[in-house]
Amino acid sequence: MKAVVTVMLKDGVLDPQGKAIGQALAGLGFAGVGEVRAGKVIELELAETDPTRARATAEAMARRLLANTVIESFRVQVEPA
Amino acid sequence: MKAVVTVMLKDGVLDPQGKAIGQALAGLGFAGVGEVRAGKVIELELAETDPTRARATAEAMARRLLANTVIESFRVQVEPA
Amino acid sequence: MKPGIVLFPGINRERDMAIALERAFGHAPRIVWHTETDLGELDLLVLPGGFSYGDYLRCGAMAAQTPVMGAVRAHAERGGYVLGVCNGFQILTEAGLLPGALLRNAGLRFISADCHLRVERTDTAFTAQWQQGAVFRAPMAHGDGNYFADTATLDRLEGENLVAFRYVTARGEVTPEANRNGSARSIAGIFSPNLRVLGLMPHPEDLVDKLLGGEDGAPLFASLAAA
Amino acid sequence: MTQRPIDAALARDFGLSEEEYARALAIMGRPLTLAELGVFSVMWSEHCSYKSSRTWLSQLPTKAPWVIHGPGENAGVVEIGHGLACVFKMESHNHPSFIEPYQGAATGVGGILRDVFTMGARPIANLNALRFGDPRHPVTRRIVDGVVRGIGGYGNCVGVPTVGGEINFHPAYNGNPLVNAMTVGVAPVDRIFLSAAAGVGNPVVYVGSKTGRDGIHGATMASAEFGKDAEEKRPTVQVGDPFTEKLLIEACLELMQTDAIVAIQDMGAAGLTSSSVEMAGKGGVGIDLDLDAVPQRETGISAYEMLLSESQERMLMVLRPEKAEAARMIFEKWQLDFAVIGRITDTGRFVARHQGRVEADIPLAPLADQAPVYQRPIAEPAKPAELPPARAENRWGLAEALERLLGTPDLASRAWVWEQYDSTIGGQTVKRPGAADAAVVRIEGQTMALALTTDCTPRYCAADPEAGGRQAVAEAWRNLTATGARPLAVTDNLNFGNPEKPEVMGAFAAAIRGMAAACEALNFPVVSGNVSLYNETEGRPILPTPAIGAVGVIDDAAAAVGIALGPWLDLVLIGQTRGWLGQSLWLREIAGREEGAPPPVDLAAERAAGDFVRGLILNGTVRACHDVSDGGLLVAVAEMAMAGNVGVRLSAGPREIPGHAYWFGEDQGRYVLAVPDGPAVVRAAEAAGLAAVRIGHSGGADLTVPDGGTISIAKLRAAHEAFFPAFMGS
Ligand SMILES: Nc1ncnc2c1ncn2[C@@H]1O[C@H](COP(=O)(O)OP(=O)(O)O)[C@@H](O)[C@H]1O
Numbered sequence A, B: 001m002k003a004v005v006t007v008m009l010k011d012g013v014l015d016p017q018g019k020a021i022g023q024a025l026a027g028l029g030f031a032g033v034g035e036v037r038a039g040k041v042i043e044l045e046l047a048e049t050d051p052t053r054a055r056a057t058a059e060a061m062a063r064r065l066l067a068n069t070v071i072e073s074f075r076v077q078v079e080p081a
Numbered sequence C: 001m002k003p004g005i006v007l008f009p010g011i012n013r014e015r016d017m018a019i020a021l022e023r024a025f026g027h028a029p030r031i032v033w034h035t036e037t038d039l040g041e042l043d044l045l046v047l048p049g050g051f052s053y054g055d056y057l058r059c060g061a062m063a064a065q066t067p068v069m070g071a072v073r074a075h076a077e078r079g080g081y082v083l084g085v086c087n088g089f090q091i092l093t094e095a096g097l098l099p100g101a102l103l104r105n106a107g108l109r110f111i112s113a114d115c116h117l118r119v120e121r122t123d124t125a126f127t128a129q130w131q132q133g134a135v136f137r138a139p140m141a142h143g144d145g146n147y148f149a150d151t152a153t154l155d156r157l158e159g160e161n162l163v164a165f166r167y168v169t170a171r172g173e174v175t176p177e178a179n180r181n182g183s184a185r186s187i188a189g190i191f192s193p194n195l196r197v198l199g200l201m202p203h204p205e206d207l208v209d210k211l212l213g214g215e216d217g218a219p220l221f222a223s224l225a226a227a
Numbered sequence D: 001m002t003q004r005p006i007d008a009a010l011a012r013d014f015g016l017s018e019e020e021y022a023r024a025l026a027i028m029g030r031p032l033t034l035a036e037l038g039v040f041s042v043m044w045s046e047h048c049s050y051k052s053s054r055t056w057l058s059q060l061p062t063k064a065p066w067v068i069h070g071p072g073e074n075a076g077v078v079e080i081g082h083g084l085a086c087v088f089k090m091e092s093h094n095h096p097s098f099i100e101p102y103q104g105a106a107t108g109v110g111g112i113l114r115d116v117f118t119m120g121a122r123p124i125a126n127l128n129a130l131r132f133g134d135p136r137h138p139v140t141r142r143i144v145d146g147v148v149r150g151i152g153g154y155g156n157c158v159g160v161p162t163v164g165g166e167i168n169f170h171p172a173y174n175g176n177p178l179v180n181a182m183t184v185g186v187a188p189v190d191r192i193f194l195s196a197a198a199g200v201g202n203p204v205v206y207v208g209s210k211t212g213r214d215g216i217h218g219a220t221m222a223s224a225e226f227g228k229d230a231e232e233k234r235p236t237v238q239v240g241d242p243f244t245e246k247l248l249i250e251a252c253l254e255l256m257q258t259d260a261i262v263a264i265q266d267m268g269a270a271g272l273t274s275s276s277v278e279m280a281g282k283g284g285v286g287i288d289l290d291l292d293a294v295p296q297r298e299t300g301i302s303a304y305e306m307l308l309s310e311s312q313e314r315m316l317m318v319l320r321p322e323k324a325e326a327a328r329m330i331f332e333k334w335q336l337d338f339a340v341i342g343r344i345t346d347t348g349r350f351v352a353r354h355q356g357r358v359e360a361d362i363p364l365a366p367l368a369d370q371a372p373v374y375q376r377p378i379a380e381p382a383k384p385a386e387l388p389p390a391r392a393e394n395r396w397g398l399a400e401a402l403e404r405l406l407g408t409p410d411l412a413s414r415a416w417v418w419e420q421y422d423s424t425i426g427g428q429t430v431k432r433p434g435a436a437d438a439a440v441v442r443i444e445g446q447t448m449a450l451a452l453t454t455d456c457t458p459r460y461c462a463a464d465p466e467a468g469g470r471q472a473v474a475e476a477w478r479n480l481t482a483t484g485a486r487p488l489a490v491t492d493n494l495n496f497g498n499p500e501k502p503e504v505m506g507a508f509a510a511a512i513r514g515m516a517a518a519c520e521a522l523n524f525p526v527v528s529g530n531v532s533l534y535n536e537t538e539g540r541p542i543l544p545t546p547a548i549g550a551v552g553v554i555d556d557a558a559a560a561v562g563i564a565l566g567p568w569l570d571l572v573l574i575g576q577t578r579g580w581l582g583q584s585l586w587l588r589e590i591a592g593r594e595e596g597a598p599p600p601v602d603l604a605a606e607r608a609a610g611d612f613v614r615g616l617i618l619n620g621t622v623r624a625c626h627d628v629s630d631g632g633l634l635v636a637v638a639e640m641a642m643a644g645n646v647g648v649r650l651s652a653g654p655r656e657i658p659g660h661a662y663w664f665g666e667d668q669g670r671y672v673l674a675v676p677d678g679p680a681v682v683r684a685a686e687a688a689g690l691a692a693v694r695i696g697h698s699g700g701a702d703l704t705v706p707d708g709g710t711i712s713i714a715k716l717r718a719a720h721e722a723f724f725p726a727f728m729g730s
């Protein structure tokens, strides 16, 4: 399976990068841009073939390493490789 | 609408961060992890309500600023806010 | 030659650069703000190091889109001189004025240390005061200095003799250990085809004073002042 | 935020004791609002009120003719000549760095930078003092990684060189690392900005980043020890934005070229509350805040949250009303928020309004005057016995012991760390990390330079806090001297455990006694500092760690010397050697014992040796100089040899001292000088009443020790450089 872990700063945590991107887009003339948040995405190829177990593994990886749950939240998507 | 722009290094561009994550996961005892790729995700709140136009705008933003197409490729997802 | 320093929010090595330029040129460079579009009669535009826009998103990406960069591009197209150091080099690649891109250092850590650079050609306005093949020391201070370009581009750069500097050992040898950030073909700096635009990662401007460890970087500025 | 009644139980959760809450009620004469309870709890927290430490801090000498502002301002200010002043301070971010090492360390750097540029100084250097747990402890590596990245991430981006610091490892810091950050800035003496508000009707202006719900109750968190529920305290972590800080530095310094500012204060711990309360309190005026005008990052932030938020990169200023518009234009040019959020009043009260309601209305004088001060019970620490010489028998050859010592965590090369810090930015770094006992940074446009260092030896402080406090100050003074600089003044960061424990408070008091004696004897006043208490995890305190940051000046930067040895020089040891092995690294790392009394510091001898050495450096006699500290004489010589990449042949020490004690003892007040003519220097030192001996000379590629051993400098360097990359896995 392929697992995609998306890690974003939690709501309410300052996102300096998102803020700067928003300002830059406005500077380029893109109108109607509201909040911008920047995060990370980690794509993993897993030998696991069962979607439920693949998801559980990816979530464990996110909690252990990929996300810093003090300030970040994550979501996991699982797809066939 | 909400647009999610995912930016990944192109195939053929070395991704030391992905590699380091893969090694760290192995070090933590996660078995069966194949290739790992690390990328960025930018979530944008757009005033635009038409999905097609929202996607076109987000793609323009990606080409202009969010991705460097010398090294990166991107994909855009659009969802209701 | 009249030098100017282009300043973006978050740039932080402009003072170092101004000191190095003033030493060589005998007068202070003009400071050009990122919103300006009239460069007057400047002959040399210097994009110094730092963290323009915090290096958020990608190093140099946001600075490359500012109004002043239109003027910098026009200046380069007219055959004007442009020097980009560190973040300045990143901005030049992001703006398409030089090919390739600067990726995260191979070791994924910021590197602040002296490196040795080999001068690959001396028939340019930037390098005339060095001997062919000369090796000089320069501090590097970057997290994203890993030069990347596709094979065709690298072959073209080498074929057209546009590599300005390579990371080498103190004896001038290209080795993997001397190439700490992992740059393709050990490339530390490149020229534009007309040899008027130079981008490089290390900081010659921080080694122009014996008291601070040497004058290894001074020939770059002396070359420009004499050009 | 809560439906709970505002009562003693809630006050306790906010960190106020029952007695403190009663006192607050008495001051107010009515029930408190939630916002008011928040204000009392943070202003009376240990972090803001110094309630346990205040009575002891007053023992520190704070005056000298060159001191312009001692403790009490955002940072200390000393005159350095040519119309310039050096502005500096050190501050801790220990608790946040345990919870989130990267952001904790990064925001620590950001906070101390603001304390310095608030006063009108351009920051020219950062230093740090770090203590980590046992390298074998499972979390240590992650904390080291995050802290080092965080310090670099913030300092490199903001464009201030990180030029020095120190690192120790000890199991006592396993659950409570210490991150102490120091910033040094330079300002014209006649343009120092202070925080006392003045001018009834003057606008109170907020600049910088918007306010979010970051770090609410960080100040009280920093004043509470970690229990098992540390995880739950996590949302108080703040994220730093060094890019915005850089803009804030430039905007503030630009505004400071004008005469618009009446008073200015950074928003640090307890944010808007402590900055506005302190500004008004110091100025003896009142302040009226309109919280609706505060720039906000999110919707629905309550008055309580707004007052206590510790969002970073914010400043509060009182401006001359006619200059406010010009000031606004400067901040807008730098793309920073600028908002008039209140006025100075003559009421002597702190008033905060929000959405048409008065959320807080507190008389300022009693809030300050009746702040709790505790004379905590102290238990005088027992003086450890001196280690009897027979108890430190040696089974190891000098070269073998040296090679092992150089590879231990406390002595191993820190290059892996400092290579992640930009140390050359600014183009003024004369002595980079590793090059000299203190960093040397020239002042732009001048020939003079500042010498900068941070020092403390926690194992000495644990064995004997008074001796440890003396030693920390003396070592800092010695490190400045060893570059040729004239030591000027000290900032400190007193990191200790729970002050409610008599033995912790006893150690605190003793350390201050030792520091005070050393500062007094060396004419080396304390001009700023910070206290960090409750550094404990599950009841186990850290080692007492009074970190000292110090500044000296050298009139001609070109005269500064480093530690790198050149070939064909004589090595001369200045200072008395008794072979003091108690609490030495040799004893701990080679013999496996942590015992005995730490080496005493004879302050008169310290001063005499230092003044002599400085004189020789400034008259050009000395090519390299290194003080003798951790690891003793042989380690000092090896460090000089490795830095210069040159060998040394050493002569035998005196017969009455066992070889290992002579070469690894940590007697204080000593320097190794590299000079062309050793005998002449020995004669000069003896004439000045100092112990001096030629111990060897440089040349070749090996270190040859008197017991017959030889080891190549390359091999020593390999041992020295191996630890960090191996430990950190890169
Ligand atoms: N250990 C100490 N020694 C000397 N001065 C100290 C010490 N601790 C705190 N101070 C002084 O007390 C004042 C308040 O310190 P602090 O609360 O850390 O300031 P802020 O939070 O505004 O940066 C400062 O002037 C500081 O220099």
Ligand SMILES: [Mg+2]
Pocket: D074, D115, D266, D268
């Ligand atoms: Mg302050």
